Amino acid sequence: MSCRPHGRILRRSVVVFGFGLLFSVVPLPVLHFETESVGAVEDVPTVTAMTAAQIDAARAATGEPVGADRVVAADDSAGEFSAIGFTFDSEPTAPVLVRVRDADGNLGRWQALETDDGEGPDAGSAEAGRSGTAPLWVGSGTGYEVSLGAGDAVGAKVVTVRDELRRVTADSTPVAGAATPPPFGIRTRDVWGARAPLSTSYASTVKLAVVHHSDSGNSYGPGDVPGILRSIQAFHMDGRGWSDIAYNFVVDKFGTVWEGRGGGIDRPVIGAHAMGFNTGSVGVMVIGDYTQATPTAAALESVSTVIGWKMAQHLADPAGTVAFTSGGSTKYPAGQLLY
Template structure:
């Protein structure tokens, strides 16, 4: 993702700014009062759709863009948008369009009105996020017919007013300045992530045990051994079918609801199904459970991980089946580009918003990232299928096979990532890569599925812990976070005892 900040232009890490109200609330164009569409109601269509269209928490309101002004590009309007209007409450915004292969070459800006106020934010930049995320070409997910082009989502907090403008970039050709055609079917997506689950695993964790790099961790007691939430059971690497194949829904205890069985399915070797978190586990305990000699030698402590159940993922939204690759060779680090205007208590809401945006708005089978990390260092399970398994994600176009994707919530082009976040990334990558005997400081050769930066079939040498920009032409994970990856690699290797 390009390094836009989800703040007012030129101002870093601010909350919604108070401005004089340009339009009284009653003068805003009213939002249509028609019943919600399938996307609004949270009912997925296409592959994996549930037969029962039951209402689910949260909603997505989709608003078509209209021409603004008189500026034209060859064959179309060069500026489109949504006039200031009242809408149903939402907290996250993005723009989608019909053809995922089309590029939005231009700028996207939005301003919002906080719920219960009569003031508007400043104009905020939305990351245009062209083609750099998503499933690899030729996969079932990419060829499902449901995938749309989309910007990055932007977290704006509780809002009930919105205004949007999309402007085609001015470019030069042999005839002089020109404006490229905007993609067809541009729509503003307003996402309400729904209410918080009743019992979230907070206050924020520091991911005990705090095993210092290089420190001895051969014994475990109390919370360090995971006994606070039950006796640790077999970890397992969960190496699964051939690269990119889909498997049926995994079975769980019949006494649990279907949603609870699906939530964190395949984590049964880590903690009880339906649990809100997977407890931390010491290096010695992880090593004792590893069948592979190389993995046993360089096992790392398992950090505490908040499950999909813990952050409130509604499992009826996603594709029911799971996709796996054969192993995990590398980790790609991202920033979510959703901005830094969130508290750690809001992290589950941000995740639910991203999840709904990826599935309902962008047409993906599930959230794209395998893991997420917030600014307080909390680690979250991302795409369903099991945190210890090589789940096929949709995070780094061309390099999703045999890799895992980790998104740090926020925008880190001009803002330094908190130490808690980078420490959590080091702990997570040490454990996840350690399950497969991978050295965090080494190089690995990956085969591109076609990324724009590397042609399909190209064999590319990359760091075992890479930034998104290493596999695609993008600023993601932001220059400030990218600059910390050397330290992350060193720390991760030390957690493995290297």
């Protein structure tokens, strides 16, 4: 009587057991779906001259010094987007105004977008690119109108940010120290769904803090914050050509601190928030428009807390005076010493 069939069964059992043992030791990649925000860049549609009545209405709505030499462009079939902004060959010489159409077809009020190339990467860096506005988070828009100075319209591009559901692969291998809570309950990049940075650069230390606001609306809720952060990152990366979101930390009006630019919360990561002063500084952005409004007490407390902690990490006095040499910007020439 032959035992060969039994031997083959035994060998197959050993092979199956071997694969099972291998899979129990080697972690397999985990496939899952997550929302990723991306910026679609297009030429601004064909422009037409604004009438005197249109200019008066835009001036009354925004309080901006809107001159007579204005043009307007519109796109009512842009598709759904969560944020919008514009880029230019050079810094605009006239106010950039936009109004957005909602899902019901209603056209909102004119809003002025902040334009300041001084808030960006250092001149000559790999991130230096097109001029642009701050992105305006709208939640859900389906169309827009933009009003520009006639000269600024040449070469202007519109960036609409859209959320896409994409399949991504996450490494299931536990990372040493990942379970350690970040200081002050900082919400890390994975919480808001950040894209991976294209590159990361480091300074030798941090001795200066720069505080910004997003120049967007103040009516957002806690659940809107991750989407707002993704939209800012997408505009910075896809619209402006930067390697990541510009700011090292973000604070919302509820006082929550969020990790911004990747590379390490406690490391001197070089941002793209203060031209000429990015190396050796930490950029903290508060979500909202505080040109007229006052930041909440919770936001102010969190800003001071995270800056104090960051300065302590690098043995700098947050209440002290520091001499800082400009690396060159639209406001301060290279080599100018500031205190």
